[in-house]
Amino acid sequence: MAKQVHIRVDDAIYEELSEYSALSGQSMQDCLSVAIRQLLIKNKVETPCKEYSYTFIDLFAGIGGMRIAFERAGGHCVYSNEWNKYSQKTYFANFGEQPDGDITKVNAADIPDHDILVAGFPCQPFSIAGVSKKQSLGRATGFEDKTQGTLFFDVCRILKAKRPKAFMLENVKNLCSHDKGRTFKVIQESLAELNYKIFFRILDGKNYVPQHRERIVIIGFDMERYGKNVEFDFDLTLPEKAPVIRDILEPDVSDKYTLSDKLWAYLQNYAAKHKAAGNGFGYGIAPLDGISRTISARYYKDGSEILIAQEGKNPRRLTPRECARLQGFPDSFKIPVSDTQAYKQFGNSVVVPLMAEVAKLVVKKLEEMDSAMNSHKVEGMVG
Template identity: 75%
Template sequence: MKQVHLRMEDELYHELMDCSDMAGQTLQDCVREAVIYYISARKKNKKTKQEGQFTFIDLFAGIGGMRIGFERAGGQCVYSSEWNKYSQQTYFANFGEQPEGDITQVAASDIPEHDILVAGFPCQPFSIAGVSKKNSLGRATGFEDKTQGTLFFDVCRILKKKRPKAFLLENVKNLCSHDKGRTFQVIRESLNELDYEVFYEVLDGQNYVPQHRERILLVGFDRRRYGKDIVFEFKLTPKTPRPVMKDILDRDVDGKYTLSDKLWLYLQNYAAKHKAAGNGFGYGIAAPDGISRTISARYYKDGSEILIAQEGKNPRRLTPRECARLQGFPDTFKIPVSDTQAYKQFGNSVVVPLIENVAELMVEKIKDYHKPFAEYVKEREEMQNGY
């Protein structure tokens, strides 16, 4: 961390103090944020659409895992939003751009035009009180009624205003069963109301990284643009050979990642107690030639879900860099935050090469629809004839 000493006029200093008080931030954080926005704005002004084959926006961006996948597929990110200040720090370190903060405070009209909307939105239950009342009165309800007050509402209002060609939404596997299935039902109804054809599937990241990680992906295409006969399949191309744990591990690891005797004893006793009760809870030792359990945002607490055996020593937790590799991030990805924050960030992120593969499929589908019809038919006939 570097230090910079600034000189400024008294009037500017007092204005800065007022901004700091209104924002509830320290003077240092206020200045840092202003500098970041200045740098981000200058970089954005230098960009042109020709830099990418298509444009996309990155909502609930985290540390940019989805962005990397779509950039690798040929896209250019024209807007990003993420409220967590530590994730913003990591995002800026890697992309040179500060994501906008609270998306609920951003007008949809202020978001740039884009081809694809990308979002890893949080899973929240929808209130049905207002909807039930309208139903009892025989009045129709729309996504504004069903999703108001949730962050998914912000995805919908941006889709409605900007009408991108397509979108990709990512969430936990349990989205389908959340709130007894009502959450997923409302999501599908809302997207359908907005005139998007939706396809979804639960996909496992272990075909790309040595980790069992199931997430649901929802892909949608604009029916007003492409019609109602849209066909899309998650025909993925898994990585070969399939990665295993030893592929991502460092040889020399700092001793601070080795579990203390006290913590290791606690984890063993905890596992034994649950095993005796017939439960499957407990720590997990990842086999070098196998895959790991799913890494979560709580990994920073004790690392128990993914431990690495060590000869003659207690097991150790993964390092932040190994966690990055476990999610498919390149080694060039910068980690400017503490280990605790890094564990939370990678635990909340996505399997980058999986997202890249889905992005490629989406881009190919969009390209197909934008080709001259005769060319499109010819290609399909050649595929069917085995050429």
């Protein structure tokens, strides 16, 4: 629930605020909310913190799923960026930090130095049109030309400017096949041109949460620092027992999550129509002792991909807390937004425990390589 606070400002401040609101495309209320959060962060009394082996930045941070993953691996976040105001609100509620806004307007030099760049960048269309023309004119066609206009370019320019030891990128499985594989080829070439050794794998979160959710994870290590012979394996530690849908359900759920007769009838008719046409579209009743389909950002619309059967009643949607559990977020994670926004946020997020396992492998590899480099330095000094 949002509380109301009425404030008075003089004419000059009001005019500046009005102008800034128009330029930023945000309401005055949102501008003031961000300013107050920044003020609270700036004046917060810093408490002594433990030593961290590695620092990381959290780009396209969403609600912080990747941040939790790397914090569990012993990392310390020194910068975050997320443009969506509702996701910013959830991020602030859970981490006490207001992420930066539009990444395209951030000067890479202003981002703190860090060991690991973490980003779940959006998959926008990659255009390589014009590359052949530039080549015919004798112009360079490096990664900036290939990725300009996409948010992936911002990942590249930050990697180029800050040269972290490693990075971890996450995206949808279809990134590999987008535009007949050309998109992923551009990504690989762009990262290789920056002198990073690349490893990637499509991973399914179903062993860590009761959901079939495949995502591509791309790991990179700085070859200028570690050389070209870096090896990395996605040797994940699996839990002894895979969770099932029953494990994430709340005992008492409000009737507001039960589908109306009208919506339930529509979903059944829609499924029947597509089944008759030989298509696989339709709602999904999640098996209590099995796993669900992939939750998506559209879950708020009708919940059709993951429904829970109810005795004597229409099926129901998952609650926002159940969606959080479906993605592996701890129950201590705060949900300060509406159900609609919460569904979008969790549908766009990552499987936290899966990403945490990958994060541990990245940190372990860095520890091994840094230790080996330090040993060589000591031997060189002794020799």
